[in-house]
Amino acid sequence: GAVVSQHPSRVICKSGTSVKIECRSLDFQATTMFWYRQFPKQSLMLMATSNEGSKATYEQGVEKDKFLINHASLTLSTLTVTSAHPEDSSFYICSARYLQGTETQYFGPGTRLLVL
Amino acid sequence: GENVEQHPSTLSVQEGDSAVIKCTYSDSASNYFPWYKQELGKRPQLIIDIRSNVGEKKDQRIAVTLNKTAKHFSLHITETQPEDSAVYFCAAAGRFGNEKLTFGTGTRLTIIP
Numbered sequence: 001g002a003v004v005s006q007h008p009s010r011v012i013c014k015s016g017t018s019v020k021i022e023c024r025s026l027d028f029q030a031t032t033m034f035w036y037r038q039f040p041k042q043s044l045m046l047m048a049t050s051n052e053g054s055k056a057t058y059e060q061g062v063e064k065d066k067f068l069i070n071h072a073s074l075t076l077s078t079l080t081v082t083s084a085h086p087e088d089s090s091f092y093i094c095s096a097r098y099l100q101g102t103e104t105q106y107f108g109p110g111t112r113l114l115v116l
Numbered sequence: 117g118e119n120v121e122q123h124p125s126t127l128s129v130q131e132g133d134s135a136v137i138k139c140t141y142s143d144s145a146s147n148y149f150p151w152y153k154q155e156l157g158k159r160p161q162l163i164i165d166i167r168s169n170v171g172e173k174k175d176q177r178i179a180v181t182l183n184k185t186a187k188h189f190s191l192h193i194t195e196t197q198p199e200d201s202a203v204y205f206c207a208a209a210g211r212f213g214n215e216k217l218t219f220g221t222g223t224r225l226t227i228i229p
Contacts, residue, residue, distance in 0.1 A: 004159075032215075034216065034217075042221075042222075043205060043219045043220065043221050043222050044160065044205065044217075044219045045219075046216055046217065046218075049216055091157075093159065093160070097215065103148040103150075103209050103215040104150070104162065104165065105150075105162075105215075105217060106162065107152075107159040107160045107161070108159060109158065109159045110157075110158070110159055112157075
């Protein structure tokens with residue numbers, strides 16, 4: 001149980017284009033999902049908290065118009081990096097809370113984004 | 117907001133010896149402390165967690181201790197094996213409704229055969 005998937009696993013795009021990353025909870029319903037960014041040899045930095053059916057809550061310094069988050073169902077959240085630039089190149093990881101009322105988060109396998 | 121510090125940043129241990137990683141947190145309202153193991157290019161995997169109502173938790177070779185008064189918690193790995201080599205992250209979170217995780221900076225553990 002508690003399996004989280006992400007798609008794609010790796011994406012290369014040109015500067016100025018938009019990229020969508022999907023995060024799915026495969027065997028459970030996730031009312032809350034989280035999006036993190038991880039630069040090489042660094043820790044995970046929370047970008048936003050995604051709640052099903054409502055607007056995402058962004059962390060300070062994260063541009064909501066650049067990183068669009070949609071959580072349309074209990075098993076799917078998407079992150080769209082709009083007008084991507086080379087500095088957006090990173091490892092993007094989502095996580096989902098396994099059970100309502102618990103803090104435990106399970107992570108997806110991550111998406112490596114390279115913007116040329 | 118919460119601030120989590122983690123030490124050491126790198127740790128090399130002979131196979132079979134024990135490894136200890138320490139973290140401190142700043143927010144006394146935090147009450148959930150998970151530890152994640154991350155191999156290169158892979159997802160973080162939860163290895164053990166502890167809540168503030170207990171002081172110690174053990175799962176086979178892995179144990180975590182929590183000192184709420186001092187606001188620090190530690191990961192202990194005994195009888196280390198080569199497959200324990202990875203980056204380990206501690207994290208802290210508040211109660212339900214404020215459960216976002218704040219991660220430590222990570223410890224790169226290398227087990228020397």
